[in-house]
Amino acid sequence: MLNFSFYNPTNIVFGEGQLQELDNLVPKNANVLITYGGGSAKKTGLLDRVNAELAKSERTVIEFGGIPANPRFDVLMEAVKVVRDEKIDFILAVGGGSVIDGTKFIAIAAPNKEYEGREREIMNFGFAGVPAESSVPFGTVLTLPATGSEMNNGAVISDGEDKLVVMSPLNFPKFSILDPEITFTLPKTQVANGVVDTFIHTVEQYLTFPAEGRFQDRTAEGILQTLIEIGETTVNEPENYDARANLVWCSTMALNGLISAGVPQDWTTHMIGHELTALTGLDHAKTLAVVQLANWKVRRAEKREKLIQYAERVWDLREGDDDERINQAIAKTEEFFHSIGMATKLSDYEIDADIIDRVVANLEKHGMTQLSERGDVTLEVSRKMLETAL
DSSP: OOOOOOOOOOEEEESTTGGGGHHHHSOTTOEEEEEOOSSHHHHTTHHHHHHHHHTTSSOEEEEEOOOOSSOBHHHHHHHHHHHHHTTOOEEEEEESHHHHHHHHHHHHHSSOGGGTTOGGGGGGSBTTOOOOSOOOOEEEEEOSOSSOGGGSSEEEEEETTEEEEEEOGGGSOSEEEEOGGGGTTSOHHHHHHHHHHHHHHHHHHHSSOOOSOHHHHHHHHHHHHHHHHHHHHHHHOTTOHHHHHHHHHHHHHHTSSTTTTTSOOOOHHHHHHHHHHHHHOOOHHHHHHHHHHHHHHHSTTTTHHHHHHHHHHTTOOOSSOHHHHHHHHHHHHHHHHHHTTOOOSGGGGTOOTHHHHHHHHHHHHTTOSSBSSSSOBOHHHHHHHHHHHO
8 A cells, every 4th residue: 555644624514404504614703705606506595595594693695606617717716806805704615516616716816915916826736736825714515416526625627728726735625514405406417427427536546556455445346336326316316315315425435535545546537538628518527438438448458457356346247257357347337327328439429539639739738648547648548548439
């Protein structure tokens, strides 16, 4: 097992009716900014419920809506101005991963005067982490299980065709309310996106090469098996509480640092997927389903040991030789994606080979020339994955 440091201070408040804890969780007498997305939080009455809970104590509450599905720098800067002008001292993100990601940027950009006027620099530190000394504290009310942003310190922000990572130990939510019932009104396609996003997060930390991270492997395998068990049910039966509760918890646990501690990771699929989303507007999870299968097909030799383990432990494939089991595991994964309505080829979305040069050029522009757990995914290997994904 590799050396690691694990730190996660987020308080998870899970279950039916837990929105009533807001009054206890948000500081009294705070100037609160509620951030949300395209309006579903208003339409479903969730914002009214949030405001009613916050009104139980003396607080000033301002709302900022319109954070898009891929949180845009220019929109977020409008919220940064509100935080500064209104002296906001607590932010409450009501939404899914995009709203929470955007809130993380707002929280770290607003109070750090050294970045005032040049906030884009915050996005240039990437995975190394923003060297800021303060951040506006924030909590979340999760509406879409998918990204795990409700219990980690990372965010992905869009700036034109660029999708950039913002990381900071200051940007863990103080708390996250995870009430599965809040997610019941989600469209099927968003639920399917959440299942796939969680699945890919998990395999990117699991399906690399053996590192004697036995607890991490078994935990990752448990998440994958749970998603396979409840995937169709939670897509087709939106008010099945137990199925949705398991999806919510799997999504959170898949990217809170637990299963990545002490093991190699491969974020190739995410990096290529981010570029596809930026260039085509295709949903993030839909790009992941397409690219992950191509990744395994192109790099099956490099991932051979873990692909065999995946076949045996996750899919219970024990007949045939190693190559046959690997083929079956990849096929079963594709069948699983199809079972929840997720396409697995770029052509299914009317995206043709013309996109490949543009994606490769953006990978080069962003320094993504040595991806994977081994650093051996060059631009040519990325090109081959995209060709395989057509």
